[in-house]
Amino acid sequence: MKKFKDLILLVLRYKREIIFGLISLFIVDIAHLIMPLIIRGTIDSLALGIATGPLLTKYALYIIALALIGAFFRYLWRYYIIGSSRKVEQYLRNKLFFHLQSLSASFFDRTKTGDLMARSINDIDAVRMATGPGVARLVDAILFFVFSLAFMLRISPTLTLYTVIPLSFTTIIVTIFGKRIHNRFEKVQKGFADITEQVRESLSGIREIKAFVQEKGKIKEFRKVNEEFVAKNMSLVKVWGMFFPLIMLIGGLATAMVILFGGRKVILNEVSLGDMVAFSTYLGMLTWPLMSIGWVVNLVQRGAASMGRINKILLISPEIKDEKDAIKMDIQGKIEYRHLSFAYPDRKELALKNIDLLIEPGVRLGIVGKVGSGKTTLIQLLLRVYDPPSGHLFIDNVDIRKISLSSLRKDIGVVPQESILFSTSIRENIAFGNSEISEEEIIEIAKRCKIYEEIKEFPHGLDTIVGERGITLSGGQKQRIALARAILMNPRVLILDDAFSSVDTETEEAILQNLKEIMRNRTSIIISQRISSVKDLDFIIVLDEGEIVERGTHEELLNLNGIYANLYERQKIAKEEEEYLRL
Secondary structure (H helix, E strand, O other): OHHHHHHHHHHHOOHHHHHHHHHHHHHHHHHHHHHHHHHHHHHHHHHOOOOOHHHHHHHHHHHHHHHHHHHHHHHHHHHHHHHHHHHHHHHHHHHHHHHHHHOOHHHHHHOOHHHHHHHHHHHHHHHHHHHHHHHHHHHHHHHHHHHHHHHHHHHOHHHHHHHHHHHOHHHHHHHHHHHHHHHHHHHHHHHHHHHHHHHHHHHHOHHHHHHOOOHHHHHHHHHHHHHHHHHHHHHHHHHHHHHHHHHHHHHHHHHHHHHHHHHHHHHOOOOOHHHHHHHHHHHHHHHHHHHHHHHHHHHHHHHHHHHHHHHHHHOOOOOOOOOOOOEOOOOOOOEEEEEEEEOOOOOOOOOEEEEEEEEOOOOEEEEEEOOOOOHHHHHHHHOOOOOOOOOOEEEOOEEHHHEOHHHHHHOEEEEOOOOOOOOOEHHHHHOOOOOOOOHHHHHHHHHHOOOHHHHHHOOOHHHOEOOHHHOOOOHHHHHHHHHHHHHHOOOOEEEEEOOOOOOOHHHHHHHHHHHHHHHOOOEEEEEOOOHHHHOOOOEEEEEEOOEEEEEEOHHHHHHHOOHHHHHHHHHHHHHHHHHHHHO
């Protein structure tokens, strides 16, 4: 019932349009319902031999007038009711998209993109059909049923009784089939989500599929998912396919009753020929609601099932959100971890253990450590991608959980290892979220990030479209464009999370040299596997299995002769071997 209530509430959001539309629909139906009475008068006048030219002309003009009224008001009800369903679609899609933007990273870790796409497109379209055509057909069916039945009773109560008996079985059929349609449609929507996810995943990884010659394997997987989707649809079709013919059968039985008993009444002069024709017309109008009720039930059940799927997302609360007493502030850049330990949700082992770290404003900190040592986790807590335990992470002496998310993320710029670009131009990717940036500023920052010379070689320069997720660019080019994007934000805290992993050492050193001026007077954190990236920074920490095991300047860490020194020696030897091979 909750799903149906939500559909009704959506419709009531646009009750003004709906009311205008229903009034127009009422006028259209009344015009149609009056026509059989005019036809009855025409036939009776012809049967009795009293028809004249002016009388027939009058009846013809009545029919034309009713047809014109019906055409005009049919346009109005379609405009208002179908139009309001489009507004429902717009509202719901905006609401779902906004809600998805607010959800935490952990939600997307466990939810397939294809499923979200299915709910954003297919399910919302099903809700639109239920709140537009579904509402119109439901009201239309009720009006025709009530008024047709009233006119039939006026013509012949006995004949009406004979025809209504078989029609009463419609209620039983609707009750039996309605729930089955609902349940099977939910399975169809889930199948659509699976097939959408399969397509998305294959297109996103098309390069890897081709590189590993896995086209046949992927085609086989897709064929299997597609067959399952067809099977679920056929399961729905079996129910829906039986539903409509049964309604038609009942309508046919009612018509047979009219011919059998109504014909006798005409022969016995209990009703006129005109009454018989009018009664048959009203029976057709009565049968139409009973036939259309199947279509309406299908639409409403589908809409309710889809509304339930959408609500499952809308009812999920963001795990990361502003607390009631969260404050907005301009971050200066002092960061302090106080005895911080952290484990990811649903995991027992700690990702970080007893972290004590103070970063003063304007300090350039380097973080090194092997894969899985907790480097990125340290930064994700700073961005509140995951929430740190209360009272263990502070910015400018304020508990990070007391700072509003907008303040926090506005003043912290991050360049991740896996740089995501949008399928727009290079210019738009660099100026992402900042429409006031001039072309000169974009060019200047692109030069500092050592990407501008390469941009000039592209077909349309800064206006070159990079393709989905920047697929037309190399990994190094994407990282440098992402770096330029982050710097243009002018953040108080700049974080480079292995942001030079796809860039050669010479380019990396040139970029870091260019960034010295930018890093001055702002807190900078550079995470890297390369010692060359961090050796000139003010302070360096070494993470191992979630703990800070070494800290100090480059020279101090070398003197410790520990993990850092060992990593430095290995990279030094590797670089010498590389230079030797070049000779």
